Amino acid sequence: MYSAGSLFQLLRDGRPRTRAELAAETGLARSTVTQRVDALLASNLIGPADKAASTGGRPPTRFAFNPNARYVLAADIGATHARLAITDLAAQVLAQSADDLLVAAGPETVLDWVDRTGHELIRQAGRDPADLLGVGIGLPGPVEHSTGRPVSPPIMPGWDGFDVQGYLQDRFGGVVALVDNDVNIMALGEHNVAWSDAPHMMFVKVATGIGSGLISDGRLHRGAQGAAGDMGHLQLPHGADIVCRCGNTGCLEAVASGAAIAAKLAARGMQASTSFDVVALARGGNIEALQLLRQAGRDIGEVLAAAVSLFNPSVIVIGGSLSQAGEHLIAGVREIVYRRSLPLATQDLRIVQSTTGDRAGIIGAAVMVIDHALAPAQVDYLMSATPAAMS
Numbered sequence: 099m100y101s102a103g104s105l106f107q108l109l110r111d112g113r114p115r116t117r118a119e120l121a122a123e124t125g126l127a128r129s130t131v132t133q134r135v136d137a138l139l140a141s142n143l144i145g146p147a148d149k150a151a152s153t154g155g156r157p158p159t160r161f162a163f164n165p166n167a168r169y170v171l172a173a174d175i176g177a178t179h180a181r182l183a184i185t186d187l188a189a190q191v192l193a194q195s196a197d198d199l200l201v202a203a204g205p206e207t208v209l210d211w212v213d214r215t216g217h218e219l220i221r222q223a224g225r226d227p228a229d230l231l232g233v234g235i236g237l238p239g240p241v242e243h244s245t246g247r248p249v250s251p252p253i254m255p256g257w258d259g260f261d262v263q264g265y266l267q268d269r270f271g272g273v274v275a276l277v278d279n280d281v282n283i284m285a286l287g288e289h290n291v292a293w294s295d296a297p298h299m300m301f302v303k304v305a306t307g308i309g310s311g312l313i314s315d316g317r318l319h320r321g322a323q324g325a326a327g328d329m330g331h332l333q334l335p336h337g338a339d340i341v342c343r344c345g346n347t348g349c350l351e352a353v354a355s356g357a358a359i360a361a362k363l364a365a366r367g368m369q370a371s372t373s374f375d376v377v378a379l380a381r382g383g384n385i386e387a388l389q390l391l392r393q394a395g396r397d398i399g400e401v402l403a404a405a406v407s408l409f410n411p412s413v414i415v416i417g418g419s420l421s422q423a424g425e426h427l428i429a430g431v432r433e434i435v436y437r438r439s440l441p442l443a444t445q446d447l448r449i450v451q452s453t454t455g456d457r458a459g460i461i462g463a464a465v466m467v468i469d470h471a472l473a474p475a476q477v478d479y480l481m482s483a484t485p486a487a488m489s
């Protein structure tokens with residue numbers, strides 16, 4: 099049966115509908131639709147839109163999703179940089195802030211920044227703290243999704259097992275707080291903005307490290323422990339002698355990441371220590387940087403060819419800072435994936451650059467909270483639990 103929360107899902111696409119259209123779409127009686135619509139109007143989650151065309155008499159009112167009913171706080175924490183934004187319920191950024199911040203400074207330092215800057219953004223945007231729907235945060239390491247706790251994150255000393263969820267809930271008035279790794283939220287963000295019609299998508303982040311997020315049947319596929327898509331430590335056959343920071347040898351990340359390319363360029367006497375340096379050299383037309391990027395693309399392609407056979411995505415999005423270096427990286431990926439994978443898996447496969455760029459994580463963190471908090475059962479709960487806030 100269609101509860102108010104289920105009826106609301108139809109309207110989340112933004113298209114205004116009349117009561118009669120909602121009745122036709124759901125098969126509910128007109129009186130039931132009226133009841134549900136009244137409840138949703140009272141919650142402010144929908145509002146009257148334009149008047150529908152009518153064959154005479156008073157035109158019927160259309161109703162549409164009201165993305166400004168509440169707002170979300172979204173955080174994207176990287177190794178050395180943090181971003182924070184307030185978005186509406188359609189994941190549109192309303193206000194944002196960014197800062198150089200070392201994740202290695204530890205959870206209290208980083209989450210205090212989120213607390214302080216988040217409340218500052220809420221004030222700047224002129225929003226009521228009581229209208230905060232939830233907080234979403236992405237972290238640059240493995241996260242156990244069920245508990246929202248980082249699990250032995252290699253570049254995040256002090257974070258192992260830390261209760262990020264509880265800490266943020268405590269600082270933001272008990273709202274829902276969701277935590278995931280940065281690549282998963284980037285996949286969500288990119289999918290929401292550019293590929294919502296592609297149910298099977300793979301997002302690959304190529305930056306200081308390498309990782310991927312999988313969208314399967316339109317949903318994030320996290321796997322049993324939340325470790326799905328962690329492709330940076332798959333072994334390349336020809337990388338056997340290169341030692342990775344994880345302790346193994348020949349990992350994709352040790353061979354083809356921004357850090358790995360920067361090290362190779364530095365060994366040849368060039369000024370390069372980060373993936374941003376690699377991007378700058380490539381944009382300046384440095385031949386060695388371009389050749390190394392092409393080869394990194396091929397190496398990533400080796401691993402992706404296997405992933406294409408196992409997962410059969412219709413689109414692979416290449417994102418992360420190194421993807422901003424131009425076409426050479428993607429050209430290398432395409433070269434190997436199309437050669438190594440079976441024709442059925444690649445006949446409609448697109449391999450493209452990220453369109454959301456450095457906003458992918460912020461948008462994805464917001465989408466994670468919105469999808470959770472506006473699911474049918476949550477909306478029904480929201481409307482039954484807070485009648486005082488409904489006026």
Ligand SMILES: [Zn+2]
Nearest residue numbers: 331342344349
């Ligand atoms: Zn490794």
